[in-house]
Amino acid sequence: xxxxxxxxxxxxxxxxxxxxxxxxxxxxxxxxxxxxxxxxxxxxxxxxxxxxxxxxxxxxxxxxxxxxxxxxxxxxxxxxxxxxxxxxxxxxxxxxxxxxxxxxxxxxxxxxxxxxxxxxxxxxxxxxxxxxxxxxxxxxxxxxxxxxxxxxxxxxxxxxxxxxxxxxxxxxxxxxxxxxxxxxxxxxxxxxxxxxxxxxxxxxxxxxxxxxxxxxxxxxxxxxxxxxxxxxxxxxxxxxxxxxxxxxxxxxxxxxxxxxx
Amino acid sequence: xxxxxxxxxxxxxxxxxxxxxxxxxxxxxxxxxxxxxxxxxxxxxxxxxxxxxxxxxxxxxxxxxxxxxxxxxxxxxxxxxxxxxxxxxxxxxxxxxxxxxxxxxxxxxxxxxxxxxxxxxxxxxxxxxxxxxxxxxxxxxxxxxxxxxxxxxxxxxxxxxxxxxxxxxxxxxxxxxxxxxxxxxxxxxxxxxxxxxxxxxxxxxxxxxxxxxxxxxxxxxxxxxxxxxxxxxxxxxxxxxxxxxxxxxxxxxxxxxxxxxxxxxxxxxxxxxxxxxxxxxxxxxxxxxxxxxxxxxxxxxxxxxxxxxxxxxxxxxxxxxxxxxxxxxxxxxxxxxxxxxxxxxxxxxxxxxxxxxxxxxxxxxxxxxxxxxxxxxx
Numbered sequence: 001x002x003x004x005x006x007x008x009x010x011x012x013x014x015x016x017x018x019x020x021x022x023x024x025x026x027x028x029x030x031x032x033x034x035x036x037x038x039x040x041x042x043x044x045x046x047x048x049x050x051x052x053x054x055x056x057x058x059x060x061x062x063x064x065x066x067x068x069x070x071x072x073x074x075x076x077x078x079x080x081x082x083x084x085x086x087x088x089x090x091x092x093x094x095x096x097x098x099x100x101x102x103x104x105x106x107x108x109x110x111x112x113x114x115x116x117x118x119x120x121x122x123x124x125x126x127x128x129x130x131x132x133x134x135x136x137x138x139x140x141x142x143x144x145x146x147x148x149x150x151x152x153x154x155x156x157x158x159x160x161x162x163x164x165x166x167x168x169x170x171x172x173x174x175x176x177x178x179x180x181x182x183x184x185x186x187x188x189x190x191x192x193x194x195x196x197x198x199x200x201x202x203x204x205x206x207x208x209x210x211x212x213x214x215x216x217x218x219x220x221x222x223x224x225x226x227x228x229x230x231x232x233x234x235x236x237x238x239x240x241x242x243x244x245x246x247x248x249x250x251x252x253x254x255x256x257x258x259x260x261x
Numbered sequence: 262x263x264x265x266x267x268x269x270x271x272x273x274x275x276x277x278x279x280x281x282x283x284x285x286x287x288x289x290x291x292x293x294x295x296x297x298x299x300x301x302x303x304x305x306x307x308x309x310x311x312x313x314x315x316x317x318x319x320x321x322x323x324x325x326x327x328x329x330x331x332x333x334x335x336x337x338x339x340x341x342x343x344x345x346x347x348x349x350x351x352x353x354x355x356x357x358x359x360x361x362x363x364x365x366x367x368x369x370x371x372x373x374x375x376x377x378x379x380x381x382x383x384x385x386x387x388x389x390x391x392x393x394x395x396x397x398x399x400x401x402x403x404x405x406x407x408x409x410x411x412x413x414x415x416x417x418x419x420x421x422x423x424x425x426x427x428x429x430x431x432x433x434x435x436x437x438x439x440x441x442x443x444x445x446x447x448x449x450x451x452x453x454x455x456x457x458x459x460x461x462x463x464x465x466x467x468x469x470x471x472x473x474x475x476x477x478x479x480x481x482x483x484x485x486x487x488x489x490x491x492x493x494x495x496x497x498x499x500x501x502x503x504x505x506x507x508x509x510x511x512x513x514x515x516x517x518x519x520x521x522x523x524x525x526x527x528x529x530x531x532x533x534x535x536x537x538x539x540x541x542x543x544x545x546x547x548x549x550x551x552x553x554x555x556x557x558x559x560x561x562x563x564x565x566x567x568x569x570x571x572x573x574x575x576x577x578x579x580x581x582x583x584x585x586x587x588x589x590x591x592x593x594x595x596x597x598x599x600x601x602x603x604x605x606x607x608x609x610x611x612x613x614x615x616x617x618x619x620x621x622x623x624x625x626x627x628x629x630x631x632x633x634x635x636x637x638x639x
Contacts, residue, residue: 165364166392167305168357170413178354182303189302201298209291215284217387218380221435221470223274226379234284240291241328 012036012084015095017134020105020120021113028133029095033084039136040090041076049142052203055195056124056139057097063089098137101126104255112232119232123252124199125207129228140230141206196252200245208240265447267460269467272439273474280440283327286320289444290330293317297336301344307351308399314341315398319456320444345406353403356396358416362423365389369430379433386434390462393420397459404455424462428469435470438463539615539624545571546579548615548624550586563600564607566615568593585616 012033016026030036044053050066060066064075079087101122105111111120118130129135169179190198215231238247264270274280293313299306314337317330325331341348368389372382400413424431431438442463450457485493539548547569566586568576575597582593588611591599615624 165389166356166358166361166396167308168360169304169355170353170357178304182305185303185306189299201295205291205295209288212284212288212291213387214380215281216279216437216440217383217434219274219279219383219436220379221274221432221473223277223279223436224379226383239287239328241287241294241330241333 011082012087012091015092017095017099018102018106019118019130020102020111020128021118021130023106027130029091029098029137031133033087034080036091036094037079037084037087039138040087040094041079043138044090044094045072045076047072047143049139052125052139052142053097055199055203056126057093058195059093060090063093094137097124098126098128098134100124100257102128104252104257107255108236108251110233110236112236114229114232117228119228119230121207121211121233121237123204123248123255123257125204127207127211127230139203139207141208141210142203196249197245200248204248205240205243208237208243211237212240265445267442267445267447267449267463267467269439269442269471271471271474272435272467274436275439275443280436280443282321282324282440282443285437285440285444286324286330287328289313289316289320290325290328290333293330293333293337297333297340301340301348301351304351304354307348308355308395310337311341311348311352311402312395312398314338315402315456315459316394318453319446319449319460321446324444341402341406345402346408349399349403349406349408352399353408353410353413356399356413356417358396358413358420361389361392361396362420365423369427372433373430382433383437386431387437390424390431390434390437390466393417393424393462394459397421397462401455401459421462425465428466429473431466432470432473435466438466438470442467537613538627540627541617541624542622546576548617562603564603566599566601568597568599579617582618583621585614585621587611587613 014033014036015029017029019025019027030039043049044060045064047066047069050060050064050072054060054066065071075090079090084091101124102120104122104124105120105128108123110122111118113119116131117135118128120128120130122128125139125141126137127140128137193201211230211233214229215234218227218229218231219225269275292309293316296306296310296313299309301307301310314334317325317334317337320330322331325334368385372385396413397417400410400417403410445460445463446452449460537550540546541548548566549569550564550566566584568579570576570578576593577595577597579593579597580595584591584593584599586599586601587606587609589601589605589609591601593599613626615626616622617624
């Protein structure tokens with residue numbers, strides 16, 4: 001009997017993640033392949049957030065170089081082909097990372113449900129919003145929405161939002177020598193950092209700061225809330241001023257995470 | 262509620278308790294912690310250290326004590342005391358007020374030209390304001406360490422003047438501004454005049470917010486109870502419907518006149534009839550008034566009002582009920598219809614109101630086409 005031919009995957013296979021608000025239950029990771037692909041493009045393949053995702057899930061580096069804007073752009077265009085089947089490897093990485101943080105959120109009770117929406121965050125800084133399915137999962141605090149839009153406009157090589165405007169440097173003072181020295185200082189500081197330390201300082205702390213700041217930035221001038229109220233998570237989280245690297249490491253261990261150097 | 266020169270209790274968000282001084286303070290202390298960890302090694306690290314140190318110095322002591330932030334402030338005080346001049350020379354390489362002006366003009370103009378979400382505008386305005394605040398605080402810190410920068414001072418004055426003249430563009434960050442104001446020492450001017458200068462823009466933005474809220478008519482308005490809002494909405498819809506009645510009657514008269522002319526015109530395909538519909542108070546019945554157009558219609562034809570039940574069949578159970586339409590009284594036939602003499606109907610000056618039953622209960626005119634019944638069977 002001839003073996004059945006191996007059929008190529010025709011579409012993205014959707015998976016589920018644990019529901020942080022309902023232990024033992026799971027929730028679909030995005031409603032359909034189109035939404036899944038859009039979120040992969042918006043978060044894992046868009047600067048500056050893509051660099052942070054490489055710290056959360058280092059296997060991303062095998063799929064795309066986050067520093068290469070052209071490569072990310074090509075990857076983003078290819079997601080929608082073949083009904084998202086080409087997105088499966090990235091989708092699986094995304095899903096695994098979010099699922100792990102959903103388990104953290106359940107363990108530490110870093111989640112809040114209001115009405116039909118649940119907002120949760122894990123120890124890697126992944127912010128998850130769940131309705132009937134996962135609506136979004138991203139790394140907050142990696143740059144404002146303007147930076148994301150501009151990064152998606154394929155103007156590769158353009159400086160990120162935090163490197164423009166007021167912080168772009170005074171030409172009479174901040175010459176190439178100074179910039180080079182700054183870059184060397186960062187390399188020197190971080191050369192002995194483990195991946196976990198980079199994850200904590202570059203991803204987790206900015207994420208928690210974003211949630212705190214959203215108390216005052218997710219509303220109009222009259223204080224009417226707009227969009228998902230991430231500030232609902234604030235009471236669940238430890239005081240940021242008291243969450244240092246050692247304490248964060250202990251929380252990770254409490255969630256069953258091994259030291260992933 | 263807080264008080265002082267940096268708090269405006271007239272503002273809606275402040276009155277509602279939405280801006281939280283402790284949340285803003287915790288954010289600032291955490292930023293200083295992160296900056297201390299970087300030890301001012303690079304220009305940006307030095308910039309962040311000095312900006313966040315000065316920012317925390319502006320904060321009310323009781324808030325810092327409540328969060329245990331005095332320890333971070335003390336560490337930063339020591340660092341600035343020992344290395345202030347060195348940090349200032351590094352930090353002053355960073356701020357570019359001209360670039361900030363360009364970015365801010367472009368970004369905020371676009372933010373209101375595009376359909377951006379409210380939180381996106383708010384985050385953008387907050388970031389830009391914070392960027393300006395950082396630069397002013399760094400200049401202050403440099404000055405305290407004996408380092409002057411007249412060029413930067415002048416450029417930042419220009420930025421502040423622009424903010425003052427375009428304060429409305431920063432209203433999206435109003436809640437953030439109110440929160441910052443709540444953290445500031447009420448005696449800041451006496452405590453450190455140089456720091457108080459950096460807070461002037463927040464006072465100006467608070468004033469602009471108060472002016473905007475007053476113009477919107479919201480400053481002295483208390484929220485209405487839900488039942489009052491519901492009644493007002495119902496009255497508004499009814500008033501709009503009455504206006505529609507007048508237009509509808511004019512249309513009916515016009516069509517009657519047009520029918521006379523159309524009778525003399527060449528044969529044409531019949532057009533779809535226009536109709537007006539009402540619903541019963543219990544929403545279990547509909548009434549439909551049809552004025553057919555076309556050359557076959559004559560002035561002798563009655564204007565027919567037909568009643569339908571929930572199954573969309575003629576409401577023959579209503580036979581014998583009294584109906585008043587445009588002030589003309591009639592009785593529902595056993596076919597579930599009412600025939601109004603056309604001439605009498607069109608010459609009535611009464612509003613297009615429908616009242617049904619012994620109590621002459623008014624039915625609601627439906628002006629929304631989505632509520633229309635499917636075309637009934639002949």
